[in-house]
Amino acid sequence: MANIKRKCVLIVVMLLALVLGACNSNTAKSDPYSEVVEIDGQSLTITLDENNLSAGTITSENGTYTFEYGVSGNSIVFTVNYPDGYVFSQTEINGGFATPAEYNSIERKNKGYIDLFSLNYSIEGVMDNARGTSNNGSPSILLALALIGVGAWNFFGARSVWYLFRGWWYKNAEPSDLALMLYRLAGVFLIFSGIICAIASF
Structure with missing residues (x-):
């Protein structure tokens, strides 16, 4: 016994x-708040603010961007501050973000700025991973x-x-x-x- x-x-x-x-x-996992992504042939490092997962920085070959998701009324506002000081903001419409024509100007494309839809999608993926709603489950x-x-x-x-x-x-x-x-x-x-x-x- x-x-x-x-x-x-x-x-x-x-x-x-x-x-x-x-x-x-x-x-012992690697930093859950930072992730390297490929968008339009460019390698970007998206790093979220640990205290506010709705904001952070994007480091690319064309400089450093900052971004933030905020709330205005019943809509979400996505704001990006570009390396040259240009601030772009778009508001969610019917569950999606519409990109105004000013963003798609030839000048902005010549500077190598990332397609905003792809940028938004990649940032949301990193946010999901950091919150543990993706592969961590x-x-x-x-x-x-x-x-x-x-x-x-x-x-x-x-x-x-x-x-x-x-x-x-x-x-x-x-x-x-x-x-x-x-x-x-x-x-x-x-x-x-x-x-x-x-x-x-x-």
Whole structure:
């Protein structure tokens, strides 16, 4: 009986280490507020303000832009400050941004300014990533391994799992065949869930 207790404690410690390892791997990510994107053949670095994800800077081969999303009445206003001091602002109309003709002038294109629609789209993608609404929501491989590990423990060590959750309450108690079967079924379910999670994380 003491041997089963030691095994249970060892498995619990291993699971805690796995969970803590998953937490540490999340904090070691690269800067979530900065991303390099390609627009119209130009490489840009979009960096969000950590205190206000609706504003930031864009570093390009043609200089540094700043941008900000604000609210005017019921509409969103997208403002870009260009390297030459030109300030461009556009207001959301019916859920989308319309680009006025002044932005598309030959002079502005000759200066290498980025298409505003593409710029807006790329900035919103970086904002989504920083808020965790993009790929960050996908299941982790560590979670998959944890599910498979716990499932295997349930399937192959049903008696020790029963002891951890119920057996220690009673003196000289033995699990019923039905209880062991239910723990093994739970193990199969967890292993299957872990496999699905592993597939989804790639």
